[in-house]
Amino acid sequence: MAKRTVPKKKPWRKPQALQPKIDWRKALSKQTKAALIDELMELIEDDRRIARRLAQRFQIGLSSETLIHETRQAIADATEYDHRQMNHNFDYDYKAYQTVQDNLAKLIKAERLDSAMDLALELMKSGSEQVEMSDEGLMTDDIEECLRLVIEALKSADVPAETQRTWAKNMQRADRVDFICDKELQALAGHF
Structure with a gap:
């Protein structure tokens, strides 16, 4: 009796992404400007990410x-x-x-440092909780980049030293992981 051969298994390959069959440029160019704007407004209202992307783009x-x-x-x-x-x-x-970083920079440029300080405190509360709940705190650098904008603006602004210290201490208390912008806030709070 002849020996049966087992076919070799083909190596697994990731399936190719299907290319859309719709020519979107052609389909959209047939629409009226008003219809496109209405549809875009609906997308913006449904998805804040699209709204942020368009706000930055334009x-x-x-x-x-x-x-x-x-x-x-x-x-x-x-x-x-x-x-x-x-x-x-x-x-x-x-x-x-x-977007947070860009908007904080705009507020600082518009001389709304008080608002930027309040928003930075909100970011510290929510952001440090997110870092605490994650495994490796991968978003820490993103949070610190946002906060450093406000810290640097505060150092160079005409803000009373007591206000700076109070804000820095509030930021330290809001930090659930006790290391976000730690050195900068310690220096600002007067704890060298």
Whole structure:
């Protein structure tokens, strides 16, 4: 009797991404401007990430109050995490952190340092909680980049030393992991 041969297994290959069959450029160019704007507005209302991306892409100027609101929303988006993924390296919205950083810089440039200080405190509370809940705290650098903007602006601004110390101490108390911008805040608080 002849020996049966077993076919060799083919190595696993990642399936290729399917290319869309729709020519989007052609399909969209047939629409009216009003229809495109309506559809885009619906997407913006449904997905804040799209709204942030378009605001950055088209450099939309925002009033200070709108900028504060948008920054607060970006902080919430950036620091959001799934409680079921505690002690894991979960995904986070690094683009939202970039929006926070950009908006804080705009507020500082618009001489709204007081608002930037308040938002930095919110970021410290929520961001340090996110770091605490993650496995390796991968978002720490993003948080520190945002906070350093405010710290540097505060050092060079005409803000009373007592106000600086009080803010730095509040920031230290809000830090749940006790190491975010630790040296900078210690120096500002007067603890050398």
